[in-house]
Amino acid sequence: MRRNFLTALLALACGFAGAGLWSVSGLDNARTRAWLVANPEVLPEMAAALQRNEAQVRLAEVGDAVARPFPGAVLGNPAGKRVLVMFTDYACGYCRSSERDVARLIAADPDLKVVIREWAIFPGSENAARMALAAAQQGRYAAFHKAMFAGGAPNAEGVARAARAAGLDMARASAFAASDRAAAELARTTQFARTLGFAGTPGWIAEGQVIEGAVGYDRLKAALDGSEAA
Known part of the structure; x- marks a missing residue:
């Protein structure tokens, strides 16, 4: 290489x-x-x-498909014209620290849609990713996403606690999390990440720029503005 x-x-x-x-x-x-x-x-x-x-x-x-979210798995304005794609894992500390940057970007731009791609690459994080998709299906994705990152490790207790905090129908959520559809979506995201060459999380796509790592607010803002940042 x-x-x-x-x-x-x-x-x-x-x-x-x-x-x-x-x-x-x-x-x-x-x-x-x-x-x-x-x-x-x-x-x-x-x-x-x-x-x-x-x-x-x-x-x-990967084309435009990478920016088309799993239904409901978005933050910010679901109809926003400016799009930031984030590959994330609930067990990733860098992803957790990047949540402040994402929240700041959303607050600064009411036209920003953040497409979240659940890329479960850390041990034990797949169940959290599956439940996140279940939350998206119930229209409670943002609440679950926030509760999950606020709650620490994505173990069984943490996932259940975040699901309850988000107000999920637990029977429906558990059934969907175990479904082939959830598995297929996670596999699809993994294929996107491999094609893009990401080595880990977080990974980003902003205005045609592919960015890897916890690069901070200024770098992401510059990319969304169509410029390069040092």
Whole structure:
């Protein structure tokens, strides 16, 4: 993987360095290497450009489907025109800390729809993700989502407590959580995450930008505004 990345960087360097890096017989690797050694400040820019290009290719593979939520699994304005997609896990501490940023973004923009994709990657979190989908089906997703993150670990007691706090019909919720439909939705989200190249949670899509990690309010706001943030 590292070899492929360096090869791609080398190819990208040609475009940055210009025609002077080419010989009559093709790419002059020695001259390219020398130029890069003499101008190392371009490497971070090249790496960022390469990552953006690769992200766009992956995003095109998932298409618009990734931004279409499981019915009800949204925060903010369900009819909002500006969309932030968040891949999250209730056992993820970084996801929990990012909840403040998401709440702040929603408060600042009444046209923001936050599509939550339940990506249960931590041990013990799948039951919480399944119950979250059950809450979405009952129109109580936001209440369950908030109670789940406020309640600590997503163990059986925590999931039941959050479900009661959200006012779920427990019999209906338990039946749906155990259903093939819930399993299929979790599998679908996992496939989206793998296609996008996410290594963990949280993961984000904002205005065509694929972002990984707890990057904070400013970075997410900049992406939603269609700009890059340092």
